[in-house]
Amino acid sequence: MIRLLVPLPEHAPSEVTLSGDRRHYLLHVLRLAEGDALEVFDGAGRAFDARVAAVEPETVRLTLGEARSTPAARAVHILQGLPKGDKLEWVLQKGTELGAAAFHPVATARSVVKLDPKRAEDRTSRWMKIVEEAARQCRRNDVPLVHPPRPLVEAARALAPGTLLLVLDEEESAAPLGELFRASAPGTPVALVIGPEGGLAREEVGALQALGARPVTLGRRILRTETAALAALTVMAHLDGELG
Numbered sequence: 310m311i312r313l314l315v316p317l318p319e320h321a322p323s324e325v326t327l328s329g330d331r332r333h334y335l336l337h338v339l340r341l342a343e344g345d346a347l348e349v350f351d352g353a354g355r356a357f358d359a360r361v362a363a364v365e366p367e368t369v370r371l372t373l374g375e376a377r378s379t380p381a382a383r384a385v386h387i388l389q390g391l392p393k394g395d396k397l398e399w400v401l402q403k404g405t406e407l408g409a410a411a412f413h414p415v416a417t418a419r420s421v422v423k424l425d426p427k428r429a430e431d432r433t434s435r436w437m438k439i440v441e442e443a444a445r446q447c448r449r450n451d452v453p454l455v456h457p458p459r460p461l462v463e464a465a466r467a468l469a470p471g472t473l474l475l476v477l478d479e480e481e482s483a484a485p486l487g488e489l490f491r492a493s494a495p496g497t498p499v500a501l502v503i504g505p506e507g508g509l510a511r512e513e514v515g516a517l518q519a520l521g522a523r524p525v526t527l528g529r530r531i532l533r534t535e536t537a538a539l540a541a542l543t544v545m546a547h548l549d550g551e552l553g
Contacts, residue, residue: 397414
């Protein structure tokens with residue numbers, strides 16, 4: 310099924326008019342014509358059966374059927390220390406498939422990558438396109454939010470009250486991730502902090518603990534930063550009945 314992301318208001322209209330990139334994608338990439346069917350999703354959890362109603366010189370009109378809503382899953386936020394290369398893009402793509410609700414790229418003491426404001430803005434735009442495309446491909450009707458990069462502790466402080474803050478910490482004794490996750494109340498939002506290559510500095514772990522963070526471990530295996538995020542998401546999705 311062909312799927313297209315189209316942000317829609319709360320009261321979705323029966324017809325939408327598309328132009329620019331979305332028109333080009335439908336007509337020149339997908340080669341759709343009048344009468345062809347597709348699925349529209351709004352990025353907020355709804356999907357609609359749609360049909361191309363009319364192709365015009367600058368626009369294309371789609372008719373929309375009734376909305377189908379996806380039950381909301383537990384919100385899991387990933388606070389990912391900025392890694393080198395394209396590792397974060399991998400985390401964003403696969404993390405979207407595994408159900409992450411939001412990604413927070415964070416600057417840490419051991420982060421090699423340094424982003425000035427212009428580069429951070431450009432990267433954030435690119436990252437949002439990656440999660441949008443991943444959501445389209447894996448048939449998610451919602452799209453995770455990618456926050457602009459900022460310092461680790463600042464991002465942790467900005468989390469919604471009541472969020473269970475966990476920090477992946479392999480240097481000291483820590484509880485298994487599954488143990489603390491299973492003990493949380495159903496639906497409690499969770500935020501997991503994962504350091505970059507080289508992990509987190511002890512001062513950073515201490516600052517997070519001062520905010521109420523609980524250190525957790527994924528077990529005896531030593532995982533790369535981009536693997537740790539995906540392994541943690543898999544564990545949490547399994548415990549919530551979303552996988553396995």
